[in-house]
Amino acid sequence: MKRSNIIIISTVLILISWLFISGWLQALSYNTHKSGGISKYTEIIGNDRVKNIAMFKNIKIDFSNQSTYPKISVFYSNNQEITFSKNLEKQYSYKISRDTLYLSINYSHFDYQDFVNIGIPRLNSLKLSSESKWSGGGYSDVNHNISVSGFNANYLTLINNCQYEIKLENNKLKKLELKGDFHVNGTVNIANYPDYDSLDVDIEGNIGTLILSKKPEMSENKKQWISIRVPSTFKIEAEAGAPIWSHITIKSNNTLSEIN
């Protein structure tokens, strides 16, 4: 037999044998994890629960009395689905009624890697509510925030009745309507605000922060219509000299600060 053929046959045999043996070993490791045991050699590097659900266009998220929250991402996706991290099991419930997703989160077992990912092709409104007495201002973690991203649509209504940090980024909307009481120290960060042709902000609460930011290279949207009505003690952060400052209606003793 030719030397080359000997090498090929022995390599293929070794390779196929290993592919099959390693599959069997992996299955044994999986069984160890499944039965609650700890495998000496195997670590789980991904463990998500994915749910395929009925269509919805509106989202209402209720947080119970809790000081922290998992990272929540609502993002544009062709396929609609919700993914929860494994640790969140039994810490959430949801139902879909008509075209609205009602998601309740009762978060007590904190894990830095916890997340809720909601992919949706069309989002009309997002309402966040909290019954918590905790102040959002005391809790800050770059890994944990609520983000709404990737939507290129006609309009979106965001109602924020909670104390957490909500970030709108990489959206391009004809109209954004922002309402809510911001509970205690809630924050909404509208990144790249010139990407919203119409910006209608009407805040009812007392303490909270609205951040309007844009990348330095981004130019102002000349056809942008802005109306910002904020209550007293409310804080607005934006670039010094930005056109939005002239569109703010102060309901009563308001505090404004400029980012330089």
Next chain:
Amino acid sequence: MNSLFSFKRFRLLVYKQYNENRKIFLISVILMILPAIFKRISLPIQNQDFEFNAFTTFLLVIGGMFTTMFFKEWSYKSRSVSLIVLPASALEKILLVLFYTVVVFVPIFTILYFGSNFVIFKIFKQVNYFTLLEQYRGLSTTPAILLYAVLPYIFFQSIVLLFSVWLKKSQTLIAFGFIALLMIGVTIWNSYFIHSLIRVGDSLPSVSKQLVFFPVDVSYWENESKIRTLLITRNNLIMPISVIVLTISALLFYVASYFKLREKEI
């Protein structure tokens, strides 16, 4: 003069190959940019796994096609003579292919792929789920690319090279067919054999073992009514052995290619 390997001869061979195939190299560069455009237009759903799978798949397919180009002369009797009488040893010819398809191709493809993706993200102002550059499955960028893209590529490319040298006709088709057969075989094995090991009550988890592209991870999907549980495990015993087996297999396929070429020349 060393008949097995001479740096001077090898250098001249590299120049010769470049001068004769400059147009093909240029087309290859354009081909390397196309995947990013195609992916952005036709496949708008992105996540990290999808992005990495797309990168590896395009690397393998374009790299595989690029590899078969070097021995395409085998298919034509008159041209195959010119390949055989080329004043270079079999080792130099094999190393020439490795130089262009591994040393040159992999870094250029990686840079062009990520670069064109980055530009398209900027142009269309899309949401950037391309977090590969930060971390992938618990590994930083370089080890992730080496383990999940370069290693499968070298393994895949060594098989394509072997078939390119070995066969006279339909090298690409047979090489890709063999790899597909290997992947399907492993998947069927997992589906039938491993199912019996990981049966959970009445439900049968579906198993997809990514041993050809991703040699170290196994993903399990359990169907419990409408819930799927994805469990990806990395086995710290199997991983290094898989890496060693795949690396040695690739090296042996390269050696086999060398001997096949020598046999043909004789």
